[in-house]
Amino acid sequence: MAAKPKLHYYDGRGRMEAIRWLLAAAGVEFEEIFLESAEDLDKLRNDGRLMFQQVPMVEIDGMELVQTRAILNYIASKYNLYGKDLKERALIDMYVEGMADLNEIIIMLFTHPPEEQVAQLALLKEKTTNRYFPAFEKVLKSHGQDYLVGNRLSRADIHLVELIYNLEEFDPSLTANFPLLKALQTRISNLPTVKKFLQPGSQRKPHEDMESMKETLKIFRL
Helix, strand or coil: CCCCCEEEECCCCCCCHHHHHHHHHCCCCCEEEECCCHHHHHHHHHCCCCCCCCCCEEEECCEEEECHHHHHHHHHHHCCCCCCCHHHHHHHHHHHHHHHHHHHHHHHHHHCCHHHHHHHHHHHHHHHHHHHHHHHHHHHHHHCCCCCCCCCCCHHHHHHHHHHHHHHHHCHHHHCCCHHHHHHHHHHHCCHHHHHHCCCCCCCCCCCCHHHHHHHHHHCCC
């Protein structure tokens, strides 16, 4: 029996949460090794386990993978969540890269001083409702299928639903004018593996705030 993937990161969302979502959706059990101090991160670096001196790092199939996109690409390929051919993979990549703009604002939001967070949150909402959600709603309307690409579940669907949940934590009304996105969210959320991940007590991490981010930044000496 193959060993469970081991995820090395702090006990919070950050850049590891999309990896947790993807593994959970694929029905893959995983272990987590939390960084609790700057010394924990130093040890990984000093032991030569972080190719670019950065986390996330995932131990999987005898490898110690770093760089979030590389990790996600590998998991999606391994568990058939990356389309059936090059064209579908290109569409999936395009959609996921589009989501990255919003994800970056969310990840970095609480690293900004409080006086800048209001403007960042306004930017997040503006981009969501005027640029990104309309684009994904249009994709779903254009082909009338249940999933973004190839009428089958892919990482694009999983990442988009994760993003929707994250954005609704800031403002539940953001999806009000996007019925097809809400339907996708419901559809993906009802998949048994995702439904389990969304339950209390799972390895899904809670919404981050200023206080939790202060502790996280100490690990990275920021």
